[in-house]
Amino acid sequence: MKILMAVDGSSFTKKMLAYVATHDEMFTSANEYTLFTVQPVLPASARAALGKDIVDSYYAEEVEKIMAPASKFLTRHNILAKSQWKIGAAGEQIAKLAESGKFDLLLMGSHGHGSLTNLVMGSVATQVLADCKVPVLLVR
Numbered sequence: 001m002k003i004l005m006a007v008d009g010s011s012f013t014k015k016m017l018a019y020v021a022t023h024d025e026m027f028t029s030a031n032e033y034t035l036f037t038v039q040p041v042l043p044a045s046a047r048a049a050l051g052k053d054i055v056d057s058y059y060a061e062e063v064e065k066i067m068a069p070a071s072k073f074l075t076r077h078n079i080l081a082k083s084q085w086k087i088g089a090a091g092e093q094i095a096k097l098a099e100s101g102k103f104d105l106l107l108m109g110s111h112g113h114g115s116l117t118n119l120v121m122g123s124v125a126t127q128v129l130a131d132c133k134v135p136v137l138l139v140r
Helices: 011-022 044-050 052-076 090-100 115-121 124-131
Strands: 002-006 032-039 081-087 105-109 136-139
Touching: 002 011, 002 090, 011 052, 011 105, 011 136, 032 052, 032 090, 044 052, 052 081, 081 090, 090 105, 090 124, 105 124, 124 136
Parallel strands: 002 032, 002 105, 032 081, 105 136
Antiparallel strands: none
């Protein structure tokens, strides 16, 4: 099974990774795993002022802060995962990769906001669920 794990470095990502590690009957090392994170687009004025090299370096550092601990955790649990990242709107990019990458399952942590909060604030998980045709497992 091809499994996409959306990670953002939050405590909700940690709960999702712990779920994977403690459910080894379903998440075996025979599966193919990909860790995926999305970085928000820096404002155009900031990108112009900083320059391409600094912006690229910033994105690389932010991605490493998220990916390194997640990858290390999975490796300790005998799960090897590829890593990918994009810049853009998280919900849109996650749903897009889940489908274009032909994943069988998308795993992600959820903050667990209620309907009213999602209506007012929006939610990456809500957007993914609305846009994605791949089965999604939300871990709270």
